[in-house]
Amino acid sequence: MARFGGNGGGSWNMPDGKPYREPMFNLPTPILFLGGLMVAIHVVREFLLSQKQDFDILLTFAFIPVRFNDAVATGFSFPGGVFGDIWTFVSYAFLHGSWMHLILNLVWMAAFATVVLRRIGTSRFAxxxxxxxAAGALVHFFFHSDSMSPLVGVSAVLSGAMSASARFAFSGYGSWATALQSTHRQPCLTLEQLRHNRQAVSFLAVWLALNLIFGLLSIGGGGASIAWEAHLGGFAAGLFLFPYFDSFSQGPRKPKEPKKKKADHSHIRVIK
Structure with missing residues (x-):
């Protein structure tokens, strides 16, 4: 058993007598790795690549709607070909428009992606x-199929994590912060239960309102506009599809019925 120390600082000691120190980053390793990867990519783009090279990175990995519009993109070949058409639905999430854009997303990722990852595990979170x-990119394309502006940022994923967390983090009592830091093992709320959960509904309403405000005002780092459509796509995917990723919401599998053995009639002689 640990015991509280008497050094007056509110700290406590481990069984070996050494003072316990709260880790600086109390985040899952996959979240730290993901955030570190995004920071490293932005450092390379910002300080090591020329403007032309960075433009090539955007052409290759950002989601550019016009890439999929043959009527507009005629005469130009995007890097990556068919495979690029596929990976840009996800790779754009690792790129960011500015340091402010990246830092804000890292803060939101630490808060919301963490609680979802702890709930469903690393492989399911991937x-x-x-x-x-992909859902964010698809909805963005639906509204901007002829746009040449690159879509970048992990905001669609974070929007999905926010809506997904509302389906399991608010089934008890306490503040939003408490709910998001707790351990949740009960099945997630059904859509009908979610509709009657005031805490969850108000949480989602605040997100929708903020997304609408920032989207209409087009406030963004580096002069970029907010891709509210992509946010909405990720939000919808997280809200409606989360139970398919959540093992706590999937009932125990029924055991397979044993195969019926065929009757052995080898001892019967057929008289012709």
Whole structure:
């Protein structure tokens, strides 16, 4: 058992007598790795690549709607070909428009992606990341199919994580912060239960309102506009598809019925 120390600082000691120190970054390793990767990519783009090279990175990995519009993109070949058409639905999430854009997303990722990852595990979160990123790009394309502006940022995934967390983090009591830091093992709320959960509904309403305000005002780092459509796509994917990623919401599998053995009639002689 640990015991509280008497050094007057509110700290406490481990069984070996050494003072316990709260880790500086109390985040899952996959979240730290993901955030570190995004920071490293932005450092390379910002300080090591020329403007032309960075433009090539955007052409190769950002989601550019006109890439999929043959009527507009005639005469120009995007890097990556058919495979690029596929990976840009996800790879754009690793790029950011400015340091402010990146830092804000890292803060939101630490808050919301963390709670979802702890709930569903690393491999399922990777699948969740891909699906919500692709959903964000798809909805963005629906509204801007002839746009040449690159879509970048992990906001669609984070929007999906926010809506997904509302389905399991607010089934108890306490503040939003408490709910997001707690351990949740009960099945997630159904859509009908979610509709009657005031805490969850108000949480989602605040997100929708903020997204609408920033989208209409087009406030963004580096002069970029907010891709609210991509946010909405990720939000919808996280809200409606999360139970398919969540093992706590999937009932126990029924055991397979044993195969019926065929009757052995080898001892019967057929008289002709």
């Amino acid at each position: 699948a969740f990341f891909v699906v919500t990123a």
